[in-house]
Amino acid sequence: MASESTPSVVELKLPCKPEFVGVARLTVLGIAGRMSFSYDEVEDVRLAVGEACTTAVERAVKANKTDTDISIIGSILGNKLTIEVRDQAGHPIDAADKPQTTEVEELDEQGLGALLMELLVDEFNVESYEDGTIVRMVKYAE
Amino acid sequence: MATRKRSGASTWVHEDAESLFARYAETKDKKIRDRLVVMHQNLVRFLAGKFMNRGEPIEDLVQVGTIGLINAIDRFDPERGTKFSTYATPTIVGEIRRHFRDKAWSLKVPRRLQELNLASNKAAENLSQKLGRAPTIQEIAQAVDATEEETLEAIELGNAYETVSLDTKLAYEGESAPLSLAEFVGESDGSLENLEKYGDLSQAMDCLDQRERSIIYLRFFKDMSQTEVAKKLNISQMHVSRLQQKALKRLKDLLSD
Numbered sequence: 001m002a003s004e005s006t007p008s009v010v011e012l013k014l015p016c017k018p019e020f021v022g023v024a025r026l027t028v029l030g031i032a033g034r035m036s037f038s039y040d041e042v043e044d045v046r047l048a049v050g051e052a053c054t055t056a057v058e059r060a061v062k063a064n065k066t067d068t069d070i071s072i073i074g075s076i077l078g079n080k081l082t083i084e085v086r087d088q089a090g091h092p093i094d095a096a097d098k099p100q101t102t103e104v105e106e107l108d109e110q111g112l113g114a115l116l117m118e119l120l121v122d123e124f125n126v127e128s129y130e131d132g133t134i135v136r137m138v139k140y141a142e
Numbered sequence: 143m144a145t146r147k148r149s150g151a152s153t154w155v156h157e158d159a160e161s162l163f164a165r166y167a168e169t170k171d172k173k174i175r176d177r178l179v180v181m182h183q184n185l186v187r188f189l190a191g192k193f194m195n196r197g198e199p200i201e202d203l204v205q206v207g208t209i210g211l212i213n214a215i216d217r218f219d220p221e222r223g224t225k226f227s228t229y230a231t232p233t234i235v236g237e238i239r240r241h242f243r244d245k246a247w248s249l250k251v252p253r254r255l256q257e258l259n260l261a262s263n264k265a266a267e268n269l270s271q272k273l274g275r276a277p278t279i280q281e282i283a284q285a286v287d288a289t290e291e292e293t294l295e296a297i298e299l300g301n302a303y304e305t306v307s308l309d310t311k312l313a314y315e316g317e318s319a320p321l322s323l324a325e326f327v328g329e330s331d332g333s334l335e336n337l338e339k340y341g342d343l344s345q346a347m348d349c350l351d352q353r354e355r356s357i358i359y360l361r362f363f364k365d366m367s368q369t370e371v372a373k374k375l376n377i378s379q380m381h382v383s384r385l386q387q388k389a390l391k392r393l394k395d396l397l398s399d
Contacts, residue, residue: 022291029295040242043196051192109188112231116192119235 007077014053016060016068016089021053024072028083031074035081035141045083045139048120051113052085052135058110059133060089068132079141088132163220178215179208185227186211189234195292196242197254203238210237258296261286346396354389357382 012027014020028049032042053070060066068088075082092110118124123138159181166174183204190203214230265285269277277285283293308324347355356375360366368386372379 022289026291026294026298029298040196040239043242044239047192108227112185112188112227115228115231116189116235119232 007075007082009073009075011074012072014070014072015066016057016070016087017066018054018057020070021050021057024053024070024085025050027072028074031076031083032081032139035076035079037081037139037141041139041141044120045081045137048117048124048137049083049085051117052137055092055110055113056085056087056089056133059092060087063090065089081139081141083137083139085135085137086132087134090131091128091133092126159226160220163215163218163226166215167218167220175212175215179211182211182215182226182230183208185230186234189231190238193238193242195289198242198245203241206237206241207234210234213237255296258286258288258292262288262293262297342397343393346393349396350389350392354385354392357386358389358393361386 010027010031012024014023025046028046029042032045037045049072053072056070057066060068065088070089071084071086073084073086092114114126117135117137121137121139123136125136127134127136159178162174162178162181165171166178186204186207190200190207193203194200210233211230214226214233217233218226218229262282265282266277269281269285273281279290279293282297283290286293288296308327309322347358350358353375357371360371360374361368366374368382369379372382375382
């Protein structure tokens with residue numbers, strides 16, 4: 001089937017500002033809602049994407065880069081949902097993909113946020129490129 | 143990890159947690175565990191907070207998350223050198239997600255959306271009349287006391303969960319007049335509740351002494367008068383009255399607990 005070999009892609013560009021994180025979450029609802037995910041699985045993906053955007057916005061605020069964009073690229077291929085959150089807000093200070101280095105008592109929210117994302121989706125990785133960070137998440141339906 | 147040096151108050155707390163874990167691993171002293179649980183409440187709260195907009199009270203989430211925390215404390219090996227928050231987060235999140243999974247049968251989440259959907263539709267109608275134009279999402283959100291995101295979600299998704307009228311006719315084979323859905327809706331069974339009460343009562347009866355029990359039995363299960371009971375037990379009617387009063391008060395106290 002054609003739909004099995006060509007992914008359906010939804011792309012969204014948002015300002016890297018806190019008030020737009022909700023738009024990302026809504027978009028993910030629209031995308032994941034088209035697949036055979038359970039309600040809670042959809043919520044898990046939304047939470048993970050929300051976290052990815054929130055950490056991007058936090059970095060943007062710190063680096064004074066809130067005039068940049070966040071791109072959300074969702075693609076559906078069969079039962080596989082891939083969501084990429086790409087920002088231009090610099091890099092995670094302490095490599096967000098290594099939450100092992102977080103401090104217990106002061107709750108390194110960035111590190112825990114990354115760990116949370118990892119728990120909520122089936123595949124998760126963080127990549128840095130020149131301007132920012134790409135968080136890539138995969139969740140399989142059924 | 144033990145050699146990590148930091149300045150200020152957090153160093154003290156940090157080392158304190160570490161030495162507590164070491165002592166707990168050794169002694170399994172519940173008091174130490176309690177202190178560790180309290181110490182990491184903010185971790186549970188932080189994680190529970192992330193799951194807040196799924197229609198479950200945050201306190202419930204903190205509670206199930208704390209169960210995860212306790213399990214993590216029990217299994218944590220401080221010798222391994224892993225940070226406790228890193229170690230505990232999957233366990234805590236696991237408990238919270240399990241809570242949602244277990245709750246799924248109650249259809250709680252769709253119902254929340256459904257209610258919000260109904261409320262939003264109604265608010266939209268009222269606002270259009272009042273304003274003389276279609277209201278904005280912000281205005282509707284404000285009217286139903288929800289965030290814009292929730293409102294949009296409810297409007298968008300709420301329609302998917304179709305409400306069925308109680309008057310919907312359900313036709314069954316071989317039945318002349320179709321029955322409405324309402325006639326199939328169950329109600330709470332009073333006799334079940336009575337059964338439970340009987341159970342409680344018989345337990346409470348066991349707490350009475352032999353004579354009190356006989357009086358209660360003869361008076362209320364055999365429908366005998368106080369005089370008849372008095373004759374049967376060979377005591378005065380006044381005495382029966384007094385003992386009965388005492389026994390009833392006792393039963394009431396026991397059952398009200």
